[in-house]
Amino acid sequence: MAAAEAAGGFAVDTIMILSALGDVDTAFQIANGFLLSRGSLVSKGKIVAPDDINDATWRINTQYLFTPPCRIVRADARFLPLCEGMGLTDYWRARGVRPDYQLTER
8 A cells, every 4th residue: 555655656556456356445545546636545755756757657557447457446336437537538528439348348
């Protein structure tokens, strides 16, 4: 948990690991804190510039949310609000597409 608060790469790994283990609540706490800066698990320290850039890169690379380990997260009702917060639903709507995960999972 401490590592997830400290660096983007660790947050991504922790979200995937917790999802695979079935700890959806904690995975969402980390995802909301890392991706939306909401909740109790938001990075608290001042990060030096190179890490800021690295964390920004991790935040825009959200493809891991659509991998098999995160299937349980995608099936949760909190996933769509997470996507809305990141702007993904606006992107899908503007493109006139339905996301693949909604076509193949239920």
